Amino acid sequence: MLQKTFTEDFMTGKNSKNIGQRSQYYVKDSHPAIVSAEVFGKVQEEMARRARLVHKQDGTVEPSGSKYNGKYLLGNLLVCGDCGASYRRRTERGKVV
Template sequence: MGYTCIDGEMVIVPEEADVVRKIFELYLQGLSFGQIKMYLESMNIKTVTRNEHWDSSTIQKMLKNEKYKGDSRLQKTYVEDVMTGKKVKNTGQVSSYYVKDSHPAIISEGIFDKVQKEMTRRSRVVYKEDGTVEKTGKRYTSKYLFGNILECWYCGAAYRRRAERGKVVWRCGTRMESGRDTCGDSPTLNEEWIKEILARNICEDRIYDEEIVRNKVDRISVFNKHIDKIRI
């Protein structure tokens, strides 16, 4: 929603772009995905496929879609079988690429980043059945550093540590609490692999040093089987 393709170029559709901006605005005003869905339907605003009913998960995906700030992630899917042309989701089988300013933006980078931070904040607030609220995932409250800085690109939840078959892995907290169906695209990461990535990109002499990572890294967003963005 918000774009059309003309002569191979992405062009903004003004009426649809207004809907996209409204969705971002409503989320920053405090509305949930479900409340935004109800608002859009009450205003008789149709989806890009002209459906009268919105899906909360679609709204969530829109709010996380980097295309709205003018950027593109290439090769989110790839052709698995050249004979059939079947496309599948790229979960690390082939390289993916991030391109900034690839097309006109509908949402400013500032607004987009505010929404991502708000998603992370909300993911660390748990509403219990008795109506009480519990905050989780505060910075450096866990004895494990990665539990404070790894976050799921898909749902914004913090990653959690788990020992499996003699190895230490990290997995999306939403997926661990509510099952694979709630955040099925989030990958499980081997702790040693994470350390190797950070050693190459953050640490001196490419040797992993937790103190250096603790002092330099604010947040790591995990997309597919890649560390998508390291905020320092």
């Protein structure tokens, strides 16, 4: 995507986000890809599949029944001893808990 921002005044150098003031252009296949589109798609599918897995302490892997994914490194490692729910990250009053 070209012209996502533009310079309003060249003297001050002030840049602004282009939200319709100027024409925008999308250039497809402008340079050779490092990774083919087929490989990229397969990797995205694998990443989505892995995000839905839970790694157990005994080394087994099973699909997560939780609505929270295991995207982060330490996700699904801590489990509540009372109810069995996995601990998760959340934000309260601007702080991560």
